[in-house]
Amino acid sequence: GQIVNLADYRPTDFILERVDLTFELDPTNTKVDSRLIFHRREGVDPSAPLVLDGDELTLSGLLFDQNELPTSQYDATPESLIVRDLPASEPFELTITTYINPEANTQLMGLYRTNGIYCTQCEAEGFRRITYFPDRPDVLAPYTITIIGDKAANPVMLSNGNFLGGAGYDEGRAFAAWFDPHPKPSYLFALVAGDLGVVDDTFETMSGNEVALKIYVEHGKEARAAYAMDALKRSMKWDEERFGREYDLNIFQIVAVSDFNMGAMENKGLNVFNDKYVLADPETATDQDYANIEAIIAHEYFHNWTGNRITCRDWFQLCLKEGLTVYRDHEFSADMRSRAVKRIAEVRHLKSEQFPEDAGPLAHPVRPTKYREINNFYTTTVYEKGSEVTRMIATLLGESGFKAGMDLYFERHDGQAVTVEDFVTCFEDANHRDLTQFSLWYRQAGTPLVTVSSQYDQSSGSFTLSLEQMIPATPGQPTKEPMHIPLSFALISDNGALATPTAVKGGEVTGEVLHLTERQQNFTFSGISPRPVLSLNRSFSAPVNLHFDQTPTDLAHIARYDTDLFARWQALTELAVLNLTQGVRDLKTGKALTCDPAFLSALLEAAGDETLEPAFRAQALTLPSESDIARELGGNNDPEAIHAARQAVLYAVAKEGQPLFLRLFEDMKPAGAYSPDAASAGKRSLRNIALSYLSYAEASHARAAEAFAAADNMTDLAQALTVLAHRFPDSTQATEALETFQSRFEGNALVTDKWFSIQATIPGAGALERVKQLMADARFVASNPNRVRALVGSFAFSNPTGFNRADGEAYRFLAEQILAIDQRNPQLAARILTSMRSWRSLEAQRADHAHSALMQIERATVLSADVRDIVERMLK
Numbered sequence: 001g002q003i004v005n006l007a008d009y010r011p012t013d014f015i016l017e018r019v020d021l022t023f024e025l026d027p028t029n030t031k032v033d034s035r036l037i038f039h040r041r042e043g044v045d046p047s048a049p050l051v052l053d054g055d056e057l058t059l060s061g062l063l064f065d066q067n068e069l070p071t072s073q074y075d076a077t078p079e080s081l082i083v084r085d086l087p088a089s090e091p092f093e094l095t096i097t098t099y100i101n102p103e104a105n106t107q108l109m110g111l112y113r114t115n116g117i118y119c120t121q122c123e124a125e126g127f128r129r130i131t132y133f134p135d136r137p138d139v140l141a142p143y144t145i146t147i148i149g150d151k152a153a154n155p156v157m158l159s160n161g162n163f164l165g166g167a168g169y170d171e172g173r174a175f176a177a178w179f180d181p182h183p184k185p186s187y188l189f190a191l192v193a194g195d196l197g198v199v200d201d202t203f204e205t206m207s208g209n210e211v212a213l214k215i216y217v218e219h220g221k222e223a224r225a226a227y228a229m230d231a232l233k234r235s236m237k238w239d240e241e242r243f244g245r246e247y248d249l250n251i252f253q254i255v256a257v258s259d260f261n262m263g264a265m266e267n268k269g270l271n272v273f274n275d276k277y278v279l280a281d282p283e284t285a286t287d288q289d290y291a292n293i294e295a296i297i298a299h300e301y302f303h304n305w306t307g308n309r310i311t312c313r314d315w316f317q318l319c320l321k322e323g324l325t326v327y328r329d330h331e332f333s334a335d336m337r338s339r340a341v342k343r344i345a346e347v348r349h350l351k352s353e354q355f356p357e358d359a360g361p362l363a364h365p366v367r368p369t370k371y372r373e374i375n376n377f378y379t380t381t382v383y384e385k386g387s388e389v390t391r392m393i394a395t396l397l398g399e400s401g402f403k404a405g406m407d408l409y410f411e412r413h414d415g416q417a418v419t420v421e422d423f424v425t426c427f428e429d430a431n432h433r434d435l436t437q438f439s440l441w442y443r444q445a446g447t448p449l450v451t452v453s454s455q456y457d458q459s460s461g462s463f464t465l466s467l468e469q470m471i472p473a474t475p476g477q478p479t480k481e482p483m484h485i486p487l488s489f490a491l492i493s494d495n496g497a498l499a500t501p502t503a504v505k506g507g508e509v510t511g512e513v514l515h516l517t518e519r520q521q522n523f524t525f526s527g528i529s530p531r532p533v534l535s536l537n538r539s540f541s542a543p544v545n546l547h548f549d550q551t552p553t554d555l556a557h558i559a560r561y562d563t564d565l566f567a568r569w570q571a572l573t574e575l576a577v578l579n580l581t582q583g584v585r586d587l588k589t590g591k592a593l594t595c596d597p598a599f600l601s602a603l604l605e606a607a608g609d610e611t612l613e614p615a616f617r618a619q620a621l622t623l624p625s626e627s628d629i630a631r632e633l634g635g636n637n638d639p640e641a642i643h644a645a646r647q648a649v650l651y652a653v654a655k656e657g658q659p660l661f662l663r664l665f666e667d668m669k670p671a672g673a674y675s676p677d678a679a680s681a682g683k684r685s686l687r688n689i690a691l692s693y694l695s696y697a698e699a700s701h702a703r704a705a706e707a708f709a710a711a712d713n714m715t716d717l718a719q720a721l722t723v724l725a726h727r728f729p730d731s732t733q734a735t736e737a738l739e740t741f742q743s744r745f746e747g748n749a750l751v752t753d754k755w756f757s758i759q760a761t762i763p764g765a766g767a768l769e770r771v772k773q774l775m776a777d778a779r780f781v782a783s784n785p786n787r788v789r790a791l792v793g794s795f796a797f798s799n800p801t802g803f804n805r806a807d808g809e810a811y812r813f814l815a816e817q818i819l820a821i822d823q824r825n826p827q828l829a830a831r832i833l834t835s836m837r838s839w840r841s842l843e844a845q846r847a848d849h850a851h852s853a854l855m856q857i858e859r860a861t862v863l864s865a866d867v868r869d870i871v872e873r874m875l876k
């Protein structure tokens with residue numbers, strides 16, 4: 001791949017007016033006729049040729065205004081079609097014919113087959129694998145689609161927009177026609193055809209339009225789409241109420257397919273989903289699965305306005321639709337569930353996935369300025385950090401200021417392909433505010449580090465806070481400008497009440513938000529007595545690392561008194577981190593690990609506090625993960641030592657809290673039949689974490705084995721199985737439970753994925769052999785991305801001790817797998833390879849092995865652009 005630079009952006013020479021596509025479906029030889037109406041943009045050189053994108057295409061026919069074009073007038077290669085001598089200003093029509101082979105399309109980009117179904121994925125650059133086209137997001141046009149296919153094999157034939165009609169076509173074949181009146185870029189095109197079951201419903205929009213809702217699934221799975229349908233209706237309603245956004249076609253369709261590279265895709269009026277984010281019932285889906293379905297259904301639906309009606313000018317602007325839409329789906333889930341618990345989960349995810357990305361060789365700004373392979377920029381930085389940047393705009397402007405900016409954005413840019421600057425300008429204009437410095441969040445990569453110290457002067461009653469920001473160097477960005485960092489804070493008195501200063505000096509403070517805008521800044525609060533405890537970055541108002549040597553006593557004070565639940569969790573986590581990192585150091589120097597009693601009592605107090613919701617208490621009890629600890633330690637990491645220290649802390653908590661855990665395990669069983677609602681899910685999560693601690697305190701698998709036998713839903717079953725398999729991998733109980741589990745759900749691939757990933761994440765050096773054996777299992781289908789992610793992905797991403805074996809065997813294994821996967825599906829291979837993004841922070845011997853494995857990949861003779869881009873950046 002060539003490097004693409006943001007600075008080189010220029011509009012197309014030709015404007016596309018209309019698109020009319022006819023597909024004659026055939027599993028191995030589908031004919032695509034594409035009629036495109038263009039005219040030359042005003043002011044463009046009349047001799048400039050029309051350049052269309054292709055990818056592995058062969059041109060089979062080309063007509064100009066229905067007449068054959070002389071071959072001297074065009075050049076066709078697999079990658080492009082260039083047509084010369086075109087009219088200076090009047091519109092003309094090109095008819096392009098290509099034949100494509102969906103069955104052979106293992107990349108799952110363009111038109112492909114999954115379980116006998118035709119399906120498309122066009123974002124980012126898949127449409128050019130269907131036909132030659134100006135395949136870029138700033139080319140918008142209305143589409144008319146005709147699908148002709150074998151009648152028996154394709155009772156369902158779908159595309160974007162509204163259904164025009166369909167009937168018999170010729171002997172054995174039928175046709176269906178669709179029209180999408182909303183101009184859209186090619187990446188939002190979709191086609192689905194095959195024999196599918198459907199679940200029907202309707203939604204009445206706020207202005208009284210009735211929308212037909214349809215979810216298509218494999219026959220027999222209809223009942224498992226009920227929750228997704230419910231989530232869709234709630235999403236549609238919420239977007240009307242919260243953002244004033246109404247749906248704009250008379251039909252909205254979702255199709256669940258089993259082979260899909262991403263979670264889902266927001267094609268206009270026809271979302272295509274990885275079936276794992278549609279299908280759920282209590283026997284086979286966990287509470288987390290339900291929550292994911294709700295969030296992703298909402299996310300794709302919300303794209304209808306943030307992404308589809310207003311799209312991106314170019315792919316550098318990806319965060320414009322993704323960061324914003326993630327923010328919207330986060331807010332939706334927060335409204336549907338518990339806001340504090342949702343925020344904790346978001347921050348956990350951000351810190352465990354995005355922070356390492358931002359601290360390693362793959363770091364890039366939320367709005368990058370160059371790429372070699374755009375598929376590699378669907379990252380947690382663009383999505384999650386992009387969402388955090390949107391959240392900060394809302395924090396800076398307040399609820400009504402944010403709403404005014406969003407309303408202006410929808411009004412001003414509807415139907416356009418725009419930039420991050422256009423977006424930010426709407427907030428500036430609606431609020432008469434300059435966001436120039438704030439916009440650095442889009443341009444500067446790296447997680448800012450804010451160093452905090454404080455001083456209290458009893459005699460004057462003044463509290464001084466010294467803040468210093470540092471943004472680490474990242475690839476291509478050695479130096480950084482100071483950013484605008486909004487930090488939510490509270491000063492907590494010794495009795496737990498929040499202190500209100502009489503005056504503030506040194507910088508801007510609005511409400512409970514302090515604005516750090518300089519490299520170094522002192523804020524002085526007066527009228528404070530006695531000495532307060534500072535709670536900083538409450539609700540995680542800014543995605544930064546804090547360096548703040550708060551005493552365990554102060555942290556425990558915040559954990560007990562802060563009115564922001566998130567801040568209480570954050571203080572407990574900070575306490576846990578202190579103990580975990582000290583534990584690693586102690587182990588390395590041969591000292592016995594001891595847990596600070598202040599930490600244990602603060603943690604157990606929160607866990608036992610019946611005034612707090614169970615889901616929060618479960619979050620509090622979930623200690624930072626091994627990779628969180630590695631991140632906190634910063635470098636020269638030994639995953640074995642980290643694992644051992646964490647196990648020791650778990651054991652100490654378990655021993656100290658045993659009576660509490662016994663009580664929680666008894667009390668937290670929700671009454672009645674399983675329901676996926678947040679309150680019941682919260683109880684289950686608290687009960688299951690109690691079970692896990694009891695497995696340490698009792699040093700026995702007996703309770704988990706009983707829980708496994710008694711479970712009447714997948715959440716409890718999978719948790720009990722995880723305790724058995726991870727804590728007692730060599731016990732017959734674990735072996736038997738794994739067998740029971742698999743045979744009970746034989747044939748259910750999504751459950752098999754849980755079975756794969758539970759085994760792939762069993763800690764210890766033995767994991768590699770286990771993974772190899774499972775790859776030979778007949779249930780492992782190497783061409784299916786969900787299977788590969790569940791087994792190989794879980795192993796590489798989520799098994800720190802197993803994957804980081806000291807002998808480097810697992811790195812070599814992964815290198816071989818990456819090369820094999822790359823032959824079929826480069827996007828998937830590149831994604832899984834990012835599991836090694838933190839290799840430089842390993843201790844020397846492991847880092848060395850990791851380096852050799854990466855070199856092994858880099859030296860391969862055949863390598864996709866996707867994997868080459870990742871591996872070269874990781875080695876730089």
Ligand code: DPP
Pocket residue numbers: 123262263264265266299300303322
């Ligand atoms: N389908 C992916 C998403 O919704 C890419 N647009 O984020």
Ligand code: ZN
Pocket residue numbers: 299303321322325
């Ligand atoms: Zn998205």
